[in-house]
Amino acid sequence: MMTGHDTDEGGNETADPRARRAGERDAFAIVGRVATVTAILMYVSYIPQIIGNLHGDKSSPVQPLVAAINCTLWVVYGFFKKERDLPVVIANLPGILFGIFAALTAF
Template sequence: MEQKFVDRIGWFASLMAITMYVSYIDQIKLNLSGQKGSAVLPAVTVVNCISWIMYGYLKEKKDWPIIVCNLPGVVLGAVTFLTAIF
């Protein structure tokens, strides 16, 4: 398969991952309004995203789509987790 096409798939998948993490904003709003959600999924999301960021960063050739798409997961997962427990 042509590398340019594969790279585009990687960036598209990254965009979809970011969209998935942005969906945590709804849960954050609910948590802040008193309708607390589970803290398990956002906690696991943070660990998962940190692992993927480390993987992408530590590769010989940095894997920027993986790094970029998992950064919002760390931030939004952490905020969702914190608003769910406090």
Template sequence: MTKKEKRFLLLGRVASAISVLMYVSYLAQIASNLSGQKGNPVQPLVAAINASLWVAYGWNAPKRDWPIIVANAPGIVLGLATAITCF
């Protein structure tokens, strides 16, 4: 594996980890929503739609793109949960 390929692989892994952390950060908003401090549902709902599209893309790619699927799957669940608890 070349140095460029190794850097590209590392970049993909870091980006996937940050994506998961971004969606996990919704847990704090869900807790606030459930304690009565309701937030706006627009951003998490749009994030859930975005994550759904990326999961669909990864699933339907000629060769399944598991890093994209795994990195965005939490966004569907946590984005929807956050949006729903805003109401």
């Protein structure tokens, strides 16, 4: 019988599904924000590599160049999909800039 509530494995009624979905949305929003911040930090971490490259301690340009290409694809995806995904765009923009700069300074 449909009561508007879900049941657990024991057949006991659980909280309103709308409340559960709202809680899931809140949790996903938090995860999305944390993921955006950690992605930005990941690309900002190229700064020591860039400084080393500029001081003559050259490193391989391959990884930052591939990261810049990957980030470019994600920015295009997030910006041009039907419902823009701005956290994806924001998280990957620094990767384009820092990845290209780190790759260029490696030469």
